[in-house]
Amino acid sequence: METLDLRGEKCPDTFVYTKIKAEEMGYAGGGELKVIVDYPPAVESIPRSLEEEGKGYRVREIKKLDERTYEIYIEVPKFEE
Amino acid sequence: MVTVRLATPLRKFSDGKPEITASGRTVREVLENIEKEKPGFLEKVIENGEIRQFINIFHNNEDVRFKKGLDTEVQEDDVISILPAVSGG
Amino acid sequence: MNLNEIKRYSRQLILPDFGTKQQLRLKQAKVAVTGAGGLGCPASTYLALAGVGEIHLFDFDRVELSNLNRQFLYTPGLEGRLKAEAAAERLMEINPEIRVEAVCEKITYDNAFELLKGYSAIVDGTDNFAVRYAVNDAAAVLKVPLFHGAALMYEGRAMSIIPGETACFRCVFPEPPPAGMVPTCREAGILGSVVGMVGAIQATEAIRYLAGLEIGLKNSLLIINAETMSFDKVKVQRRADCTACGERFVPKPVEEVCTVESVQEDG
Numbered sequence: 001m002e003t004l005d006l007r008g009e010k011c012p013d014t015f016v017y018t019k020i021k022a023e024e025m026g027y028a029g030g031g032e033l034k035v036i037v038d039y040p041p042a043v044e045s046i047p048r049s050l051e052e053e054g055k056g057y058r059v060r061e062i063k064k065l066d067e068r069t070y071e072i073y074i075e076v077p078k079f080e081e
Numbered sequence: 082m083v084t085v086r087l088a089t090p091l092r093k094f095s096d097g098k099p100e101i102t103a104s105g106r107t108v109r110e111v112l113e114n115i116e117k118e119k120p121g122f123l124e125k126v127i128e129n130g131e132i133r134q135f136i137n138i139f140h141n142n143e144d145v146r147f148k149k150g151l152d153t154e155v156q157e158d159d160v161i162s163i164l165p166a167v168s169g170g
Numbered sequence: 171m172n173l174n175e176i177k178r179y180s181r182q183l184i185l186p187d188f189g190t191k192q193q194l195r196l197k198q199a200k201v202a203v204t205g206a207g208g209l210g211c212p213a214s215t216y217l218a219l220a221g222v223g224e225i226h227l228f229d230f231d232r233v234e235l236s237n238l239n240r241q242f243l244y245t246p247g248l249e250g251r252l253k254a255e256a257a258a259e260r261l262m263e264i265n266p267e268i269r270v271e272a273v274c275e276k277i278t279y280d281n282a283f284e285l286l287k288g289y290s291a292i293v294d295g296t297d298n299f300a301v302r303y304a305v306n307d308a309a310a311v312l313k314v315p316l317f318h319g320a321a322l323m324y325e326g327r328a329m330s331i332i333p334g335e336t337a338c339f340r341c342v343f344p345e346p347p348p349a350g351m352v353p354t355c356r357e358a359g360i361l362g363s364v365v366g367m368v369g370a371i372q373a374t375e376a377i378r379y380l381a382g383l384e385i386g387l388k389n390s391l392l393i394i395n396a397e398t399m400s401f402d403k404v405k406v407q408r409r410a411d412c413t414a415c416g417e418r419f420v421p422k423p424v425e426e427v428c429t430v431e432s433v434q435e436d437g
Contacts, residue, residue: 013236015355049355052093086402088393089325089357090347099324099395134345139404147407162393162402166343167322169360170209170297 030078192381209295212369240362279423326394
């Protein structure tokens with residue numbers, strides 16, 4: 001599993017970093033990605049934006065660590081091409 | 082079939098495409114036919130039978146509010162554009 | 171006009187409908203550009219290049235690295251500086267014949283009617299509905315021509331608003347979309363060249379209007395789609411019951427919702 005620590009980042013940058021990391025993983029064969037954020041709106045917007053990407057990402061679990069900090073577990077498929 | 086151009090905020094109803102085709106004899110029928118394919122579309126555009134305040138529908142580049150509204154008749158190959166306000170800059 | 175000015179503006183002075191009188195009108199104009207971002211950079215640059223005598227740039231934001239794919243008045247190293255100040259300095263380097271002032275104040279519904287007084291035109295390059303409606307309503311009440319522009323992903327919009335003559339932004343969109351229809355992070359995406367086209371169109375309309383020439387976007391909303399490169403000009407009309415420019419003005423402040431730029435604050 002790969003981890004992306006985005007504590008201190010806000011939207012839309014949280015999504016940009018997640019998107020680029022997930023794409024790199026998808027082209028490299030897929031896998032699981034753990035994203036750590038401490039910006040609560042990102043907990044809703046990252047999964048929604050990933051779904052809109054239409055690339056087959058699946059948010060498996062969202063864990064709340066404390067008042068602001070969350071872990072988002074994303075399954076990244078292997079990309080064709 | 083008529084061409085329906087969807088502004089960016091409505092693209093989830095066209096699988097991201099800038100335009101789709103749909104059938105219908107009036108603007109209302111065209112919208113209802115899109116709803117059949119993409120449930121949830123109509124309520125984004127219409128409220129209590131009226132076009133929402135922040136949405137404009139243009140039929141062949143003219144605002145349907147100044148024609149017959151949702152009852153404006155459409156012909157084969159006409160173009161309908163559906164536009165919410167956008168604010169980015 | 172001094173020799174330097176004649177040389178500097180020679181390529182536009184050659185235009186058949188352009189000459190001394192038109193150039194002088196530009197020189198005497200005082201234009202407010204609201205927002206020094208993706209639209210404000212190209213719009214203010216073209217106004218400055220054309221010789222608009224006085225430009226006031228309104229922006230309270232600071233330069234960030236993520237601005238640099240589209241906001242070409244800023245360069246690496248300027249992060250953290252007030253945009254309006256940095257842009258004003260750059261514009262006066264580009265054209266030392268004109269005056270550019272920075273107004274680093276946030277435009278609100280409460281102060282817009284005072285801040286936007288006395289301009290020959292306003293070019294709107296703001297990035298959220300709250301300020302857009304404040305600018306529109308103030309322009310309508312103060313009777314200042316307003317050159318509207320907006321962009322979202324690959325879509326651009328432009329419209330020219332002449333008080334007493336054409337539909338205003340509120341005639342076309344009486345209300346902003348509700349919070350539930352606000353863009354997602356993906357919709358914060360924007361390409362510099364797309365927002366640049368829109369800003370260039372706003373500036374072209376403003377320049378021709380200020381020079382006393384006919385313009386093309388009166389009672390028309392231009393919709394640009396940069397994916398298909400289609401430019402649609404749809405007809406719009408004034409509404410007699412418009413709360414901004416209609417028979418009776420009614421103040422209608424709009425609340426700020428999460429939009430392309432303010433996404434950073436609100437998610």
